[in-house]
Amino acid sequence: MVRPVRKPDTGVMLALSEIAAVKVTVDDRWCSDVADSVGERWGLASGSLRWWRSSATHVFVVPPGADTRGVMYARFAPRATAAGDRLAAGTAVHERLAAREAAVATLVRSRRGDIVEHVHTSVGDMVAVMVLRVEGTELDVDDLDTTTAACWGRALADLHRTAGPARRHTMRAFAGLKRHPDAEVAEAARSLDVLQGRTDDGPFVVGHGDFELDNLRWHGGRFSCFDFDESGPMPLVMDIAAATRDLFDGPAGRAGLLASFLDGYREGSGRTIQPESLHLPRAMVAARQLIAAARVIDRTDREDAELVTLGERLQRHYAAQQRLLIETAHELRSPSSV
Numbered sequence: 001m002v003r004p005v006r007k008p009d010t011g012v013m014l015a016l017s018e019i020a021a022v023k024v025t026v027d028d029r030w031c032s033d034v035a036d037s038v039g040e041r042w043g044l045a046s047g048s049l050r051w052w053r054s055s056a057t058h059v060f061v062v063p064p065g066a067d068t069r070g071v072m073y074a075r076f077a078p079r080a081t082a083a084g085d086r087l088a089a090g091t092a093v094h095e096r097l098a099a100r101e102a103a104v105a106t107l108v109r110s111r112r113g114d115i116v117e118h119v120h121t122s123v124g125d126m127v128a129v130m131v132l133r134v135e136g137t138e139l140d141v142d143d144l145d146t147t148t149a150a151c152w153g154r155a156l157a158d159l160h161r162t163a164g165p166a167r168r169h170t171m172r173a174f175a176g177l178k179r180h181p182d183a184e185v186a187e188a189a190r191s192l193d194v195l196q197g198r199t200d201d202g203p204f205v206v207g208h209g210d211f212e213l214d215n216l217r218w219h220g221g222r223f224s225c226f227d228f229d230e231s232g233p234m235p236l237v238m239d240i241a242a243a244t245r246d247l248f249d250g251p252a253g254r255a256g257l258l259a260s261f262l263d264g265y266r267e268g269s270g271r272t273i274q275p276e277s278l279h280l281p282r283a284m285v286a287a288r289q290l291i292a293a294a295r296v297i298d299r300t301d302r303e304d305a306e307l308v309t310l311g312e313r314l315q316r317h318y319a320a321q322q323r324l325l326i327e328t329a330h331e332l333r334s335p336s337s338v
Contacts, residue, residue: 012056012230012292013314014083016299016307019054021123023307026051035060037121038074038128041110049074056210056229057087069132072108075227076128079118082295083229084127090228091116091129093163093206097228102162103155105226106132134226136219141246141254148218149257150264155223156211156243157268163206166233171201173284176291177325185290185322188329192283195332199280203271207231207239212246240265240273241281248282283328286321293318 025032035049038060048067049060062072077083095115097104108130110117117128139148173196177189208215209230216223230242240262247258258275266272297311297318 012082012086012288013296014054014056014058014077015296016311016314018078018081018083019058019310020299020304020307022051022054022058023304025122032060034058034121034123034126035074038076038117038119038126041112041117041119041128042072042074042108042130043111056227057083069108071133072130073133074128074130076119076126079125079127082292086229087127087129088116090231093231094226094228097159097162100162102159103222103224104228105134105224108132131226134217134219134224136217136224139213139216139218141213141257144213144257146256146260149260150267151221152213152216152223152243153261153264153266154268155216155225155264156208156240157265157271159208159211159225160205160236160239160269166204166206168204169233171235171238171284172196173287177287180290182322184326188326189287191329191333192280192287192325196280196284201235201237202277203236204233205236205239207234207236207242209234209239209242211239211243235281235284236271237273237277238281238284241278242285244278245282245285248278279328279332283325286324286328289321290318290325 022032022034025034029047030050031047032049032051035051035058036044036046039045039049039062044062044067048062050063052059052061052073057075057077060074062069062074064071075087077087091107094104095107098107107115109115110130115129119126119128144152172193174189174193178186178193180186180189208225208228209232210227211225215227216225244258244261247254247261255275262273262275293314297314299307299311302308
Protein backbone atom coordinates (compact mmCIF):
# COMPACT_ATOMS: atom_id res chain seq x y z
CA MET A 1 0.00 0.00 0.00
CA VAL A 2 2.78 2.45 0.88
CA ARG A 3 6.27 3.04 -0.37
CA PRO A 4 8.89 2.21 2.26
CA VAL A 5 12.15 4.12 2.33
CA ARG A 6 14.31 3.07 -0.61
CA LYS A 7 17.39 2.57 1.53
CA PRO A 8 18.55 3.60 4.99
CA ASP A 9 19.73 7.18 4.77
CA THR A 10 23.17 8.42 5.70
CA GLY A 11 21.19 10.87 7.80
CA VAL A 12 19.29 9.83 10.91
CA MET A 13 15.97 8.06 10.35
CA LEU A 14 12.63 8.63 12.01
CA ALA A 15 11.88 6.09 14.71
CA LEU A 16 9.89 3.12 13.46
CA SER A 17 7.13 4.02 15.94
CA GLU A 18 6.90 7.48 14.36
CA ILE A 19 6.64 5.93 10.90
CA ALA A 20 4.00 3.48 12.17
CA ALA A 21 1.89 6.27 13.70
CA VAL A 22 1.47 7.92 10.30
CA LYS A 23 1.37 4.71 8.28
CA VAL A 24 -1.83 3.50 9.95
CA THR A 25 -3.59 6.71 8.83
CA VAL A 26 -2.82 6.08 5.15
CA ASP A 27 -5.69 4.70 3.10
CA ASP A 28 -5.68 2.63 -0.09
CA ARG A 29 -5.27 5.81 -2.17
CA TRP A 30 -2.15 6.75 -0.14
CA CYS A 31 -4.01 9.69 1.40
CA SER A 32 -3.96 10.53 5.11
CA ASP A 33 -5.80 12.92 7.41
CA VAL A 34 -2.39 13.81 8.88
CA ALA A 35 -1.16 14.96 5.47
CA ASP A 36 -4.47 16.76 4.88
CA SER A 37 -3.89 18.80 8.05
CA VAL A 38 -0.44 19.75 6.77
CA GLY A 39 -1.63 20.47 3.25
CA GLU A 40 -4.40 22.79 4.48
CA ARG A 41 -1.69 25.26 5.57
CA TRP A 42 -0.62 25.47 1.93
CA GLY A 43 -4.15 25.73 0.56
CA LEU A 44 -4.34 22.13 -0.62
CA ALA A 45 -7.66 20.32 -0.81
CA SER A 46 -8.21 17.15 1.18
CA GLY A 47 -6.69 14.15 -0.61
CA SER A 48 -4.20 16.22 -2.63
CA LEU A 49 -1.17 14.79 -0.83
CA ARG A 50 -0.17 11.13 -1.34
CA TRP A 51 2.32 9.24 0.79
CA TRP A 52 5.69 8.98 -0.93
CA ARG A 53 7.95 7.59 1.80
CA SER A 54 9.07 8.00 5.40
CA SER A 55 12.76 8.17 6.22
CA ALA A 56 14.36 11.23 7.88
CA THR A 57 10.89 12.81 7.65
CA HIS A 58 7.46 11.84 6.40
CA VAL A 59 7.20 12.79 2.73
CA PHE A 60 3.92 13.22 0.85
CA VAL A 61 3.70 14.34 -2.78
CA VAL A 62 1.25 16.54 -4.67
CA PRO A 63 1.18 14.60 -7.99
CA PRO A 64 1.39 16.18 -11.46
CA GLY A 65 -1.68 18.17 -12.43
CA ALA A 66 -3.11 18.37 -8.92
CA ASP A 67 -1.99 21.95 -8.23
CA THR A 68 -1.09 24.91 -10.45
CA ARG A 69 2.16 25.40 -8.52
CA GLY A 70 3.43 22.08 -9.84
CA VAL A 71 4.61 18.88 -8.19
CA MET A 72 5.34 19.57 -4.53
CA TYR A 73 6.61 17.54 -1.60
CA ALA A 74 5.37 18.06 1.95
CA ARG A 75 7.99 17.05 4.51
CA PHE A 76 7.05 16.85 8.16
CA ALA A 77 8.22 15.33 11.42
CA PRO A 78 6.94 15.28 15.01
CA ARG A 79 7.45 18.56 16.82
CA ALA A 80 9.63 18.58 19.96
CA THR A 81 11.61 15.58 18.69
CA ALA A 82 15.10 15.31 17.22
CA ALA A 83 13.60 14.81 13.75
CA GLY A 84 11.42 17.90 14.05
CA ASP A 85 14.35 19.97 15.33
CA ARG A 86 16.54 18.79 12.44
CA LEU A 87 13.86 19.66 9.90
CA ALA A 88 13.41 23.18 11.30
CA ALA A 89 17.13 23.87 11.58
CA GLY A 90 17.86 22.39 8.16
CA THR A 91 15.12 24.46 6.56
CA ALA A 92 16.74 27.61 7.98
CA VAL A 93 19.98 26.64 6.22
CA HIS A 94 18.01 25.82 3.05
CA GLU A 95 16.22 29.19 3.14
CA ARG A 96 19.52 31.06 3.56
CA LEU A 97 21.06 29.21 0.62
CA ALA A 98 17.98 29.87 -1.54
CA ALA A 99 18.22 33.60 -0.75
CA ARG A 100 21.81 33.48 -2.00
CA GLU A 101 20.68 31.79 -5.23
CA ALA A 102 22.27 28.42 -4.53
CA ALA A 103 21.19 25.43 -6.62
CA VAL A 104 18.61 24.15 -4.14
CA ALA A 105 14.96 23.13 -4.24
CA THR A 106 12.41 25.95 -4.15
CA LEU A 107 10.72 26.33 -0.78
CA VAL A 108 6.99 27.04 -0.99
CA ARG A 109 5.50 29.54 1.43
CA SER A 110 2.30 28.64 3.24
CA ARG A 111 -0.92 30.64 2.99
CA ARG A 112 0.36 32.75 5.90
CA GLY A 113 3.63 33.38 4.09
CA ASP A 114 5.73 31.10 6.31
CA ILE A 115 8.39 28.62 5.23
CA VAL A 116 7.98 26.40 8.32
CA GLU A 117 4.59 25.61 9.83
CA HIS A 118 3.69 23.97 13.13
CA VAL A 119 0.60 21.87 12.49
CA HIS A 120 -1.69 20.04 14.92
CA THR A 121 -2.68 16.61 13.51
CA SER A 122 -4.49 13.51 14.70
CA VAL A 123 -1.14 11.94 15.68
CA GLY A 124 0.36 15.01 17.33
CA ASP A 125 1.98 18.30 16.42
CA MET A 126 4.22 18.37 13.35
CA VAL A 127 6.94 20.63 11.96
CA ALA A 128 6.15 20.93 8.24
CA VAL A 129 7.67 22.43 5.08
CA MET A 130 6.80 22.27 1.39
CA VAL A 131 9.20 22.22 -1.57
CA LEU A 132 8.76 22.16 -5.32
CA ARG A 133 10.07 19.15 -7.19
CA VAL A 134 13.62 19.65 -8.47
CA GLU A 135 13.68 18.99 -12.19
CA GLY A 136 16.27 16.60 -13.53
CA THR A 137 17.55 13.04 -13.29
CA GLU A 138 18.46 11.13 -10.16
CA LEU A 139 21.82 9.53 -10.86
CA ASP A 140 23.20 6.41 -9.24
CA VAL A 141 26.87 5.68 -8.67
CA ASP A 142 26.77 3.35 -11.67
CA ASP A 143 25.58 6.29 -13.83
CA LEU A 144 28.63 8.41 -13.01
CA ASP A 145 31.67 9.02 -15.15
CA THR A 146 34.68 11.12 -14.25
CA THR A 147 33.04 14.27 -15.65
CA THR A 148 29.81 14.01 -13.65
CA ALA A 149 31.74 12.94 -10.52
CA ALA A 150 33.84 16.11 -10.82
CA CYS A 151 30.65 18.18 -11.25
CA TRP A 152 29.29 16.57 -8.10
CA GLY A 153 32.41 17.64 -6.19
CA ARG A 154 32.20 21.18 -7.56
CA ALA A 155 28.53 21.34 -6.55
CA LEU A 156 29.45 20.59 -2.94
CA ALA A 157 32.23 23.19 -3.06
CA ASP A 158 29.72 25.73 -4.42
CA LEU A 159 27.32 24.91 -1.60
CA HIS A 160 30.03 25.38 1.05
CA ARG A 161 31.14 28.68 -0.45
CA THR A 162 27.59 30.01 -0.75
CA ALA A 163 26.68 28.99 2.81
CA GLY A 164 29.44 31.20 4.17
CA PRO A 165 31.66 30.78 7.26
CA ALA A 166 30.93 28.08 9.81
CA ARG A 167 31.15 28.10 13.57
CA ARG A 168 33.87 25.74 14.74
CA HIS A 169 33.07 23.54 17.71
CA THR A 170 34.35 20.47 19.49
CA MET A 171 32.86 17.34 17.96
CA ARG A 172 33.18 14.19 20.09
CA ALA A 173 31.79 11.88 17.43
CA PHE A 174 32.58 8.61 19.23
CA ALA A 175 31.88 9.49 22.87
CA GLY A 176 28.31 8.20 22.73
CA LEU A 177 29.48 4.69 21.78
CA LYS A 178 32.15 4.15 24.42
CA ARG A 179 29.68 2.18 26.54
CA HIS A 180 28.03 0.35 23.65
CA PRO A 181 26.76 -3.14 24.63
CA ASP A 182 28.88 -4.70 21.88
CA ALA A 183 32.35 -4.85 23.43
CA GLU A 184 34.10 -4.62 20.05
CA VAL A 185 32.16 -1.50 19.11
CA ALA A 186 32.86 0.09 22.50
CA GLU A 187 36.57 -0.67 22.23
CA ALA A 188 36.70 0.74 18.70
CA ALA A 189 34.86 3.88 19.83
CA ARG A 190 37.29 4.44 22.69
CA SER A 191 40.26 4.02 20.37
CA LEU A 192 38.81 6.35 17.74
CA ASP A 193 37.82 8.92 20.36
CA VAL A 194 41.45 9.12 21.49
CA LEU A 195 42.60 9.33 17.89
CA GLN A 196 40.14 12.10 17.05
CA GLY A 197 41.29 14.04 20.10
CA ARG A 198 44.81 13.99 18.68
CA THR A 199 43.75 14.82 15.13
CA ASP A 200 43.00 18.23 13.69
CA ASP A 201 39.45 18.12 12.29
CA GLY A 202 40.55 20.61 9.63
CA PRO A 203 38.38 23.45 8.35
CA PHE A 204 34.71 23.61 9.31
CA VAL A 205 31.95 24.36 6.81
CA VAL A 206 28.20 24.74 6.88
CA GLY A 207 27.75 21.28 5.41
CA HIS A 208 24.79 19.54 3.83
CA GLY A 209 25.43 16.39 5.86
CA ASP A 210 23.88 14.02 3.30
CA PHE A 211 25.02 15.22 -0.14
CA GLU A 212 24.52 11.77 -1.66
CA LEU A 213 23.22 11.35 -5.19
CA ASP A 214 19.68 10.50 -4.05
CA ASN A 215 19.41 14.03 -2.60
CA LEU A 216 20.52 15.59 -5.89
CA ARG A 217 19.14 16.01 -9.39
CA TRP A 218 21.24 16.35 -12.56
CA HIS A 219 19.90 18.88 -15.07
CA GLY A 220 21.55 21.13 -17.64
CA GLY A 221 25.06 20.06 -16.69
CA ARG A 222 24.71 20.83 -12.99
CA PHE A 223 23.45 19.32 -9.75
CA SER A 224 20.72 20.80 -7.56
CA CYS A 225 20.04 19.52 -4.04
CA PHE A 226 17.41 19.25 -1.31
CA ASP A 227 16.83 17.64 2.14
CA PHE A 228 18.97 19.65 4.57
CA ASP A 229 17.99 17.77 7.73
CA GLU A 230 21.60 16.90 8.57
CA SER A 231 23.04 20.30 7.65
CA GLY A 232 25.01 22.58 9.93
CA PRO A 233 28.58 23.34 11.01
CA MET A 234 30.82 20.30 10.62
CA PRO A 235 34.33 19.36 9.53
CA LEU A 236 34.70 19.68 5.77
CA VAL A 237 36.06 16.14 5.52
CA MET A 238 33.01 14.77 7.34
CA ASP A 239 30.64 16.34 4.81
CA ILE A 240 32.68 14.88 1.95
CA ALA A 241 32.82 11.47 3.65
CA ALA A 242 29.03 11.44 4.08
CA ALA A 243 28.50 12.43 0.45
CA THR A 244 30.85 9.87 -1.06
CA ARG A 245 30.30 6.81 1.10
CA ASP A 246 29.12 4.72 -1.87
CA LEU A 247 32.39 5.42 -3.69
CA PHE A 248 34.31 3.52 -1.00
CA ASP A 249 32.31 0.35 -1.55
CA GLY A 250 31.96 -1.94 -4.52
CA PRO A 251 34.20 -2.23 -7.58
CA ALA A 252 37.74 -0.90 -7.46
CA GLY A 253 36.94 1.46 -10.34
CA ARG A 254 35.04 3.67 -7.95
CA ALA A 255 38.35 4.94 -6.59
CA GLY A 256 38.70 6.83 -9.86
CA LEU A 257 35.28 8.40 -9.35
CA LEU A 258 36.28 9.47 -5.84
CA ALA A 259 39.44 11.03 -7.24
CA SER A 260 37.33 12.92 -9.80
CA PHE A 261 34.94 14.10 -7.08
CA LEU A 262 37.87 15.40 -5.03
CA ASP A 263 39.37 17.04 -8.12
CA GLY A 264 36.05 18.79 -8.71
CA TYR A 265 35.93 19.90 -5.09
CA ARG A 266 39.48 21.29 -5.38
CA GLU A 267 38.58 23.16 -8.57
CA GLY A 268 35.55 24.71 -6.86
CA SER A 269 37.11 25.50 -3.51
CA GLY A 270 40.89 25.62 -3.90
CA ARG A 271 41.19 22.95 -1.16
CA THR A 272 42.93 19.66 -1.78
CA ILE A 273 41.48 16.68 0.09
CA GLN A 274 43.34 13.37 0.05
CA PRO A 275 41.30 10.13 0.02
CA GLU A 276 43.15 8.79 3.07
CA SER A 277 42.02 11.82 5.10
CA LEU A 278 38.41 10.55 4.80
CA HIS A 279 38.87 7.30 6.77
CA LEU A 280 38.32 8.78 10.24
CA PRO A 281 35.45 11.03 9.04
CA ARG A 282 33.75 7.97 7.51
CA ALA A 283 33.83 6.38 10.96
CA MET A 284 32.42 9.62 12.40
CA VAL A 285 29.46 9.35 10.02
CA ALA A 286 29.00 5.69 11.01
CA ALA A 287 29.10 6.64 14.70
CA ARG A 288 26.33 9.18 14.15
CA GLN A 289 24.21 6.38 12.70
CA LEU A 290 24.94 3.94 15.51
CA ILE A 291 24.23 6.43 18.29
CA ALA A 292 20.70 6.83 16.86
CA ALA A 293 20.11 3.14 16.19
CA ALA A 294 18.36 2.22 19.44
CA ARG A 295 16.01 5.20 19.12
CA VAL A 296 15.23 4.42 15.48
CA ILE A 297 14.53 0.71 15.92
CA ASP A 298 12.09 1.09 18.80
CA ARG A 299 9.55 -1.50 17.62
CA THR A 300 10.00 -5.25 17.69
CA ASP A 301 6.43 -6.43 17.03
CA ARG A 302 5.70 -8.54 13.96
CA GLU A 303 2.32 -7.06 13.09
CA ASP A 304 3.33 -4.96 10.09
CA ALA A 305 5.26 -6.75 7.35
CA GLU A 306 6.53 -3.56 5.74
CA LEU A 307 7.87 -2.16 9.01
CA VAL A 308 9.42 -5.53 9.82
CA THR A 309 11.19 -5.47 6.44
CA LEU A 310 12.36 -1.91 7.01
CA GLY A 311 13.57 -2.81 10.49
CA GLU A 312 15.52 -5.76 9.11
CA ARG A 313 17.13 -3.55 6.46
CA LEU A 314 18.08 -1.05 9.12
CA GLN A 315 19.58 -3.79 11.27
CA ARG A 316 21.77 -4.85 8.33
CA HIS A 317 22.69 -1.23 7.71
CA TYR A 318 23.70 -0.67 11.33
CA ALA A 319 25.68 -3.93 11.33
CA ALA A 320 27.62 -2.60 8.33
CA GLN A 321 28.27 0.65 10.22
CA GLN A 322 29.58 -1.36 13.18
CA ARG A 323 31.97 -3.24 10.89
CA LEU A 324 33.16 0.03 9.38
CA LEU A 325 33.79 1.47 12.85
CA ILE A 326 35.72 -1.60 14.01
CA GLU A 327 37.73 -1.93 10.80
CA THR A 328 38.65 1.76 10.86
CA ALA A 329 39.84 1.47 14.45
CA HIS A 330 42.04 -1.51 13.51
CA GLU A 331 43.45 0.34 10.49
CA LEU A 332 44.20 3.58 12.29
CA ARG A 333 45.10 2.32 15.73
CA SER A 334 48.66 2.82 16.92
CA PRO A 335 50.14 1.35 20.13
CA SER A 336 49.94 4.74 21.84
CA SER A 337 46.25 5.23 20.98
CA VAL A 338 44.88 2.17 22.76
